[in-house]
Amino acid sequence: MDAVxxxxxxxxxxxxEGPISxxxxxxxxxxxxxxxxxxxxxxxxxxxxxxxxxSSRSWLVPTPEGEAIRQGGSPEFHVYEAVxxxxxxxxxxxxxxxxxxxxxVGVGAAMREKWLKKDGAAMTVAxxxxxxxxxxxxxxxVGGTDVATQQQMSGGFVDADAEKQLTRxxxxxxxxxxxxxxxxxxxxxxxxxxxxxxxxVEALKDGSWKTxxxxxxxxxxxxxxxxxxxxxxxLKVRAEFRRILMGMGFEEMPTNRWVESSxxxxxxxxxxxxxxxxxxxxxxxxxxxxxxLTWPEDYYAKVKDMHERGGDIGSLGHxxxxxxxxxxxxxxxxxxxxxxxxxxxxxxxxxxxGKPFTPAKYFSIDRVFRNExxxxxxxxxxxxxxxxxxxxxxxxxxxxxTIRTFFANIGITQLRFxxxxxxxxxxxxxxxxxxPDLKKWTEIGTSSSSSRLVSLVSRLRDGVAxxxxxxxxxxxxxxxxxxxxxxPRWASRRTSESSPGASPSNGRR
Numbered sequence: 286m287d288a289v290x291x292x293x294x295x296x297x298x299x300x301x302e303g304p305i306s307x308x309x310x311x312x313x314x315x316x317x318x319x320x321x322x323x324x325x326x327x328x329x330x331x332x333x334x335x336x337x338x339x340s341s342r343s344w345l346v347p348t349p350e351g352e353a354i355r356q357g358g359s360p361e362f363h364v365y366e367a368v369x370x371x372x373x374x375x376x377x378x379x380x381x382x383x384x385x386x387x388x389x390v391g392v393g394a395a396m397r398e399k400w401l402k403k404d405g406a407a408m409t410v411a412x413x414x415x416x417x418x419x420x421x422x423x424x425x426x427v428g429g430t431d432v433a434t435q436q437q438m439s440g441g442f443v444d445a446d447a448e449k450q451l452t453r454x455x456x457x458x459x460x461x462x463x464x465x466x467x468x469x470x471x472x473x474x475x476x477x478x479x480x481x482x483x484x485x486v487e488a489l490k491d492g493s494w495k496t497x498x499x500x501x502x503x504x505x506x507x508x509x510x511x512x513x514x515x516x517x518x519x520l521k522v523r524a525e526f527r528r529i530l531m532g533m534g535f536e537e538m539p540t541n542r543w544v545e546s547s548x549x550x551x552x553x554x555x556x557x558x559x560x561x562x563x564x565x566x567x568x569x570x571x572x573x574x575x576x577x578l579t580w581p582e583d584y585y586a587k588v589k590d591m592h593e594r595g596g597d598i599g600s601l602g603h604x605x606x607x608x609x610x611x612x613x614x615x616x617x618x619x620x621x622x623x624x625x626x627x628x629x630x631x632x633x634x635x636x637x638x639g640k641p642f643t644p645a646k647y648f649s650i651d652r653v654f655r656n657e658x659x660x661x662x663x664x665x666x667x668x669x670x671x672x673x674x675x676x677x678x679x680x681x682x683x684x685x686x687t688i689r690t691f692f693a694n695i696g697i698t699q700l701r702f703x704x705x706x707x708x709x710x711x712x713x714x715x716x717x718x719x720x721p722d723l724k725k726w727t728e729i730g731t732s733s734s735s736s737r738l739v740s741l742v743s744r745l746r747d748g749v750a751x752x753x754x755x756x757x758x759x760x761x762x763x764x765x766x767x768x769x770x771x772x773p774r775w776a777s778r779r780t781s782e783s784s785p786g787a788s789p790s791n792g793r794r
Contacts, residue, residue, distance in 0.1 A: 286317055291325045292477060295467070299335065300475050304468040309342075311467075319464075326467055332480060332500075333472040343461040345426045345448065351456030355423040360391030362417040365400045365410070373407040419456070422447050426457055519668065523650050526670055529694040530648040533687070535672055538624050540651035545623045546577035548612040552588055553626040557603045558611045562619075569654050569665075571615040584630055585612075617654035621671045624649050632675055644676035670730075681712065688716060688732055701726060707733055 294315065298305060305311045308326065312319040329335045347355055354360075360383070367382040368374050380388040392408070395401045402411040451457040480500040481488070488494040516524075527537065551563055561567065587596065589612075595602035618624075628647055636642045650670050657663045674687065685702060692700060699719035707713045710733030718729040 286315070286321075288321070288325055288328075291315075291317060291322065292329065295322075295325060295329065296334070296473075296475055296477065299467070299469055299473070304466060306466050307464055308467060309462065309464040319462075323465070326465065329477065330470065332477070333470040334477060335470045335473065336468045338466045338468075339463055340466065341461060341463045343459050345451070345457040346460055347423055347426065347457055348455055351423055351451070354420055354456060358417050359394070359419040360387040361394035361398065361400065362391075362415070362420070363387050364391035364395050365415055368395075368401055368408050369410050373404060373409045375407050379408065419451075419454075422451060423456065426451070523668065525695070526650055527648075529691060530672060532694075533646075533690060535646045535648040538621075538628050538647045538649040540621055540624050540649045542624070543617060543652065543654075544571055544615055545618040546580065546612065547614040547616060548577065548580055548585065548588070549626055550616060550618050550620070550623045552592065552607075552612050553584075553630075554622060555588075555591065555603075557605065558592070558608055559603075559605065563611075565656070567656050568619055569617040569656050571617070574615060576610075576613040577615055581630070619655055620653050621649045621651055621669045624651075625671060625673050628673070629675070644674075646672070646674045648672035681714075684714075684732055688730075692716075692718065692729070697729070702732075705731060705733075707731070 295305075298311075308322060309319055312322040315322070326335060326337060330337050363383045364379055364387065367379060371378070371382070374382065376388070376392065379392060383391065392401075398412075398415075400410070400412050400415050401408045403409075448457070452459075478498060481494075481497040482500050484494055484499075488497065531537070547563065551560070552558070556562065589607045590596050590602075591600070592603050592607045593605065625647070632642075632645060648671065650668060652666055653669045654666050657665055659665060672687075672691075674683070676683075688702075689700060692698070697718045701717040701719075702714045703717060705713045705715045713731065713733035715728055716730040716732055717726040719725075720727050
């Protein structure tokens, strides 16, 4: 029977005969499942067509062992009948007559009821005209084999002691169900008119909303969870990298300056002003404001001198005229190494006036921009992960160890390092990781010890004892501009006298 037909039966029954006192009995009379009836009644109750009042009922049902006794008799009665028929039986004979399982339970029970007595090694009848009381109790409990009939019974056929006895022997178990008395509600009608849940476009067009009966709003309902959005995959990766680097003791550099001057993006890193990477077809230059207005004049003079003459460290420089207008051009930074150059200078400033040098570890994760031809593997914008460590007497071994630690934290354990050249770092290495799915080695970054030019022009070692050597190690998670497009055009004549207070270890990085 479908829900609509069952709903009609319920409403007509309430109007013609009054309240339904027991939904379980009513479902049995209709020949439908009680759960199906309950669903229809609850739907009517929601629209206040009917009222519902719950009541519970419990009853006893036999276990498989109890059902076997109800059908064929108890073990003790089987033992009693066997002894009564034979007159006298030993325990072995009883087991042969009724079976070991029944004998094991039945002999003790018959002796407790004083149906049998011992006569030497044999058992004899001690009481006549015995009835199987356990079987009769089980018959009273279930009231027949029809389960539906059992559920209608009140369960009051056995007293508490008998119920306890049957339960202790695990012959019965108690089951419980909830039923409802159903009456007319405040909006009761013989036929139900469905209420409309939503005001639809169709209802507005055909005018049916004017005569429709709408469901009342439930202001206490929790409502559907509102999706608050999800973390963008790239931002999730950034957050994970940031957590790893901070766990390794790195401090994040400020990278909110997307627009840089050519001075910090190129010149401070000693890239020649004539280099092709500085052309418009490789870099996004800013139209307005076109030029940078300020920079640290003393540092600018040192960088300019290094480009033109090689400064005071024995280098030849680029041997070209340094153009101030070219250095002032604003652009979208092509790498976050421009931020690293600023940080190195600040570290140098912190050591002035006799202040001690403090080792430092910095990282940055942010956007960089290249005037690339976009394809499946290239975009005009991507993120670069970069880190630097400034400390006494660092070596390539320290750098490699740091890189291995970082990549191990993101699940890349198979690494290779290949010598490479960058114009402002010396020595430099490309980092390759093995891709287990592609089964090949893939370039995943570049790394280096920073050029003596960067650190010396920043005067990073001013105020540091001559027996110490401060080395700057860089780690880049994406190839910088210099990896593919920059090549050196300056020569260096490094000697032990290259810088004031230089030690013989100055050539080791």
